[in-house]
Amino acid sequence: MxxxxxxxxxxxxxxxxxxxxxxxxxxxxxxxxxxxxxxxxxxxxxxxxxxxxxxxxxxxxPPVLPDARVICIGLNYQQHAAEGSYRDQELPPYPTLFARWTQSLTVDGAEVPVPANEEGLDWEGEVVAWVGAPLIDASPEVALASVIGYSTFNDLTARKAQKRTSQWTLGKNADRSGPVGPIVPAAEVGDLRQGLRLQTRVNGETVQDAYTDQMLYTVGETLSLISHTLSLRPGDLLATGTPAGVGYARKPPRLLQPGDTVEVEVERLGVLRNAVVGNDRRSVGRVTPETIARHKS
Incomplete structure (x- = not known):
């Protein structure tokens, strides 16, 4: 389903x-x-x-409640941490967490605009876990059992905005920069620790290829950690982080440009496909069957 x-x-x-x-x-x-x-x-x-x-x-x-929390893990794969700010440094004992607003989310087939002051957008293929039960001071086992389903996710990032301030909020909340795929029930997906293959492609070229058992901080552990500070509710989301292969770390750096198509495919979850468009399309956000068909053809 x-x-x-x-x-x-x-x-x-x-x-x-x-x-x-x-x-x-x-x-x-x-x-x-x-x-x-x-x-x-x-x-x-x-x-x-x-x-x-x-x-x-x-x-x-997106099937997202307006007041849902969208909590994201940064640097959750060893090789991605090494290509970024933790190169040659020991990783912290706890995950780096940041937040998205629900208004930044969109769906499969939606057009994603590049903001006017950005040279492009960076791809970050991920898996999202959907909380299905209240969590307060939960153990990792209880927290994992609360997950009702998983989705493919692309944490598209405006790197200039992200690095302009000490907090990542601006760069992680560009308009329609968080495409999320359909929810697949957890019973059909299984445990991410089994190692589901995650790939990101740009115009058909594979740019990320990893497995979810390579995560440093598991879904259960992270939800448990969060629940000891703030109460989680059904409908809250946890984006579990991206593996190595992002654009800004390449030499030379490579970013998504208008006209590009970016796909994230996760085993058992399916393919999430989005077209990148110019800033002039920022005010055009409605996803129609014609839009989806155009970008899947």
């Missing part, structure tokens, strides 16, 4: 959560966004009973 967020523009029902059918031309509504995250495990345990709609009738959006 693959779970997406949808909006029916002519119905006014708000954001709903739906199951995406093969070959991506229909969705079956599961529940409203709020109702789904009130009991995600229950909704995923039974077949969806809502209307089945052609994707031509809906707008695809």
């Amino acid at each position: 693959r779970i997406v967020g949808v909006r029916r523009p002519h119905v006014g029902s708000g954001v709903e959560v739906a199951a995406l059918a093969e070959p991506d031309n229909e969705v079956t509504v599961i529940a409203s966004l709020a109702d789904f995250w009130a009991d995600p495990a229950g909704h995923l345990s039974r077949p969806p009973t809502g209307p089945t709609l052609a994707t031509t009738l809906i707008e695809q959006v």
